[in-house]
Amino acid sequence: MPELPDVEGFRRQLSDTLPGRRIRRVQVHDPGVLRNIGAAELGRRLDGRRFDSPRRHGKWLMLPTDGPTLLVHSGMTGHPYYASGGAAREPYERLVITLDRGELRYADLRKLRGVWLADTDRDVALVTGPQGPDALGIGLPAFRDLLSGRRGRVKPTLMDQSVIAGLGNLLTDEICWRARIAPNRPVAGLDDEDVKRLHAAMASVLRTSVRHGRVPGLPRWLTGVRDEPDPSCPRCGARLAHGRLGGRTSVWCPRCQSA
Secondary structure, eight states: OOOHHHHHHHHHHHHTTOTTOBEEEEEESOGGGBSSSOHHHHHHHHTTOBBOOOEEETTEEEEEBSSOEEEEEOTTTEEEEEEOTTSOOOTTEEEEEEESSSEEEEEESSOSSEEEEESSHHHHHHHHOSOOOBGGGOOHHHHHHHHTTOOSBHHHHHHOTTTSBSOOHHHHHHHHHHHTOOTTSBGGGOOHHHHHHHHHHHHHHHHHHHHHTSOOOOTTOGGGTTTSSSOBOTTTOOBOEEEEETTEEEEEOTTTTOO
16 A cells, blocks of 8 residues: 555656646546546646646645646555656556656556545645644654644554554554554553654654655565564564554564563
8 A cells, every 4th residue: 555655756756757747638547536526627627737846745645737736645556657658558547647748647456545636725635634744754842742642542543644644554563563662552651762762663664665665575674574474573583463453454563562
C-alpha cells in the first residue's frame, strides 16, 4: 500500500517533469477511478490548463493547475507517473492526460481510492477530510503535544490521519518496533522517554523510507521479515506475533516490545 514515502516519491518524480506542461487531452479509460466528477467534465475543465508544482500532504498528492487542482489518493495499488508519449503502457492504466510534452498517467489495480478535482483550498479540505500535520515535518515538541491527552492505543493513534498525516500499517509497525514499544500499548501510559524514542524512530524510519521511495525491506528491518512464513525478530530472534489492531494486521516482537 502506498504510504508517505511512496507518495513523496510520486511527488518528486512529477516535480521534475510536470510543472509548466499544458494539458492537451484527457482520456479516462475507467471512470471507476473518478470520485467526484464525470469523465467528460474532467476533460472539459482540464483542457488547456497548465500544471504547477505538485504538493503532498500525508498520503494525498495534489497536482494544481492554473485552474482546478487534481487530487490523487493511491489507495492500495494506485500509481501516478509521467511518461513520454511513446512509452509502453503499464497494466491497469485508468487515466491518461496528454500534455504538450509527454503524458501524466494513473494506473491502479484495485481502484480503492482514485482521483478528485477541487477548485479551491476549501474544496481540497472537503475532499481530504481532517488532516493532522504531515509526519515528515513534525518535531519532538509538536509530536509530544499531538499525543498528549490521547486515550487510544499507540498504533491506531499514529495511523489516524486526523492526528498525524501519512503513516500507514508498515510504517507504524516499523516505528513501534524500533522504539521498542508495543503497538497496542495505551498512549496515556507513555512516559517522556517513550515519546522521545517513538519520535526518533519515526524520524529515522521516514528518512530512510523516503530515500528509497517506499518502506524498504532492508536487513535488520521488521519490514524485511514480516511476511515470512514463520518470522523472527531481527533484533532479538524471538518469534514475531501477529494480530489485528486498528483494522490492520500488526506484527511485533513480544519479547523486546513488551509493555
